[in-house]
Amino acid sequence: MRWAIGVLYVVTGLLTGYAAVYQMMQTVNGGLWSWSYPLMLGASVLLLASGIHNLFPRTTAVWLALIAAVIPIALCALFGSMPVRCWAFAAIIGFVTWSCFTFAGGRRPGLTALIASMALIASWLPSSFGTIHAYLFPTPPAANQPVLTPLIVFWILLLVVTIISGVSFFRVPQP
């Protein structure tokens, strides 16, 4: 069961992380920027680290933090540019990951995934509202219709992850 949950976390983290980068990159086509995108990417990385921890429970917080920090650095390397904002983002992600696993992850294994899933839900709300708004109030006025299927798939994944991590968090007795 732990292995299956780990796979679910990793897959969800990868998919939402890719969606976060994809939506960030819409800005090069004139798409609108939102600060929910970096939050979405950071939460995805945190969920990915949580999945790795489920798959390999002996992995220490330091290693998980390093893995989390390497991901944005690798992304920046793909762009061929390493600005300060990239290093800063990697440092923040690494620190948050280390903090979660050091101070809470050991005693409450579901906490890190729960934090990540809640952050993902919060970061997905603006995109979801935007998509639904485009569905209801298209510009220009016409019978426009966004394809809602990707949105539904992501929300199903997020809700499943939130429920599983929440159950895992609350099931563990308090020390």
Add this chain to the structure above:
Amino acid sequence: MTVYPQENTLKYGYDSAQPSLGTAGSSYDASAKWLTVFKLEASFRDAVKFRQFTGKERDAESGLDYFGARYYGSALGRFTSADPKMFNSNFLVNPQKWNKYAYTINNPLRYFDPDGFEEISVQFRSFIQQKTVGDPIGRQFAGDNRSFTSAQNVTSRSSITVRIETDPNIRPGNPIIAITQPGMAGTTHRVDANGNSIDQKTATTGLPNVTGGRDAIGNATLSFTQDTKNPMEPQALTPGISANLNVTVGQNGSWADIGGNLSMSPSFEMNFGSTNVPLNSELSGPAFGLGLIAPNTSVNQFVPLPPAPPPPPACANGNGHCQ
């Protein structure tokens, strides 16, 4: 079209780098650039010996220019017979159209009538409304800095124009006469903080394409596809300017239906041009969110002709022969 003799040869009087139907010395009318469909520039000097007004062949005995459906008398400045096309609702908005003997509603600087019949040009463009846009790393790229328009003197991220014959009796089967402006992607310029270009690259894949056909009752159908990406970004991570549009144009060229999918950014527009219908259709603007936008738009409104371009200034040498 005026041809000026010079040095025992014939030159056409406009800048071949910016072709238009204007005469020598005329300022570049970007609207007429859309009319580069004639493709006269490359072989014009040789062809002009046999082809006269807008490249059509001139009958040596009658002196009339053969346009396929009709003969044009360049001395008269009129066709010698009426346009055989039936009168339709399009004509009501433009009294110039009532003259069935005129060439391109007496506006040869702007319009082109290749065979004496009515035709429709359909132009599909994407553009970025902002002046500059950025990526998550912080790099800045030049946008098109414009809104929806049918004007031709504007930049676009991608553009393709197809000229079609809407009447299946004239052109059965594939209505496409020519892709008058090859599918292209606007060159992406990376800019500095002041907006100055510091690097540029042009996409070579995913460029817009169009195919044509007819539906069961003979209406012209067009299928536009593209997935053009910023060539300066990692292709796997970059959402494309993607489109999968189906356009149906009525047999009389008076209406069009547009359906399909578009990416949520940037902005898309479709321009319909004929001798009597210049029309801009706003397909979509940038939307915030995930997914595609599926326009399902009917284009059946008509707008009056835009103002005619200003008359060309007189030639500097004053003898009527322009360099």
